[in-house]
Amino acid sequence: MGKKILIIGATGMLGESVARRLNEDGFSIRVFTRDIHKARKLFGESFEIVMGEVTESKSIESALDGCCGVHINLSGEIEQVGVEIIASAAIKKNIKRITYISGTSVAEDTAWFPQTKRKLMAEKAIKESGVPYCIFCPTWFMESLPKYVKGSKAFVFGKQPNQYHFLAVEDYSRMVSVSYQRDDVLNKRFFIHGPRGFLFHDALKKYCSVISPEIMKISNMPYWLSKIIAKLGNKEEMKFASELMAFFEQVGEKGDPTEANLLLGAPIIELDEWLNQRKVKLDKFSAG
Numbered sequence: 432m433g434k435k436i437l438i439i440g441a442t443g444m445l446g447e448s449v450a451r452r453l454n455e456d457g458f459s460i461r462v463f464t465r466d467i468h469k470a471r472k473l474f475g476e477s478f479e480i481v482m483g484e485v486t487e488s489k490s491i492e493s494a495l496d497g498c499c500g501v502h503i504n505l506s507g508e509i510e511q512v513g514v515e516i517i518a519s520a521a522i523k524k525n526i527k528r529i530t531y532i533s534g535t536s537v538a539e540d541t542a543w544f545p546q547t548k549r550k551l552m553a554e555k556a557i558k559e560s561g562v563p564y565c566i567f568c569p570t571w572f573m574e575s576l577p578k579y580v581k582g583s584k585a586f587v588f589g590k591q592p593n594q595y596h597f598l599a600v601e602d603y604s605r606m607v608s609v610s611y612q613r614d615d616v617l618n619k620r621f622f623i624h625g626p627r628g629f630l631f632h633d634a635l636k637k638y639c640s641v642i643s644p645e646i647m648k649i650s651n652m653p654y655w656l657s658k659i660i661a662k663l664g665n666k667e668e669m670k671f672a673s674e675l676m677a678f679f680e681q682v683g684e685k686g687d688p689t690e691a692n693l694l695l696g697a698p699i700i701e702l703d704e705w706l707n708q709r710k711v712k713l714d715k716f717s718a719g
């Protein structure tokens with residue numbers, strides 16, 4: 432297949448690493464962003480950057496010119512509509528491959544949760560477009576852990592009795608890149624789980640022991656309290672994180688990663704290794 436891939440959401444926490452990995456593996460990257468300055472600051476001159484809004488089909492269509500594939504890394508309420516528009520544009524532009532990040536517990540029986548519903552509808556639009564696709568359904572990323580540390584406190588919402596196979600974004604990015612290098616992966620939905628299962632509480636405890644050793648205790652914040660704090664403080668991020676955790680507490684980590692491991696190469700980065708790498712990076716950064 433051709434070599435240029437449009438990445439929508441490349442400035443996002445999980446899109447950036449995919450963009451860099453695809454580029455290292457020989458693909459040229461075109462970044463689609465609403466904020467050209469943010470993208471330029473992140474990527475310098477290494478990638479072509481185009482400005483646009485995902486709801487404007489004309490800007491998506493022209494961004495797809497000359498691309499063989501499009502990787503979608505969107506979040507929030509725009510996700511369903513955005514993916515529907517991208518899928519229609521991809522048909523028109525004869526795009527050879529769509530890759531998209533969904534989620535491990537996205538399923539018909541969990542569609543009562545609005546984020547799941549949006550992702551499910553987005554997946555439907557991709558499948559119905561007839562453009563060959565790979566849909567990635569990863570579990571919790573290790574990179575999410577810092578979001579549960581605020582100042583001198585670390586907390587999870589609710590009781591979180593389920594285990595999750597935390598995944599490093601580096602492993603995921605490699606798997607997305609492999610998907611662009613094989614044809615036997617097309618039209619599949621891949622569950623991606625990291626090498627080892629942890630209770631959220633235990634993963635966060637490990638995180639704190641390496642990155643923030645002054646934090647000795649992981650608190651469990653009840654949902655009723657997080658609701659009140661989020662509402663009074665107008666804290667959208669907290670509201671979202673708490674609702675997401677309540678969802679996961681109820682449905683757990685779904686999906687079987689066997690096929691993804693076989694075709695894309697299983698994730699190998701353990702939480703301990705990821706934490707050590709992160710610590711080295713943070714130390715280097717603070718040493719200037």
Ligand SMILES: NC(=O)c1ccc[n+]([C@@H]2O[C@H](COP(=O)([O-])OP(=O)(O)OC[C@H]3O[C@@H](n4cnc5c(N)ncnc54)[C@H](OP(=O)(O)O)[C@@H]3O)[C@@H](O)[C@H]2O)c1
Nearest residue numbers: 440442443444445446464465484485505506570571572575
């Ligand atoms: N964190 C996890 O553990 C986890 C696990 C499984 C799945 N996921 C899924 O992974 C996905 C990506 O997560 P993330 O953390 O990388 O998201 P993120 O950091 O919020 O990034 C979202 C990206 O979407 C782009 N975007 C948003 N609205 C746009 C619009 N109207 N037009 C064009 N671009 C728009 C943004 O680009 P610009 O600002 O540059 O325009 C940004 O780069 C989410 O759907 C999430 O559900 C996450």
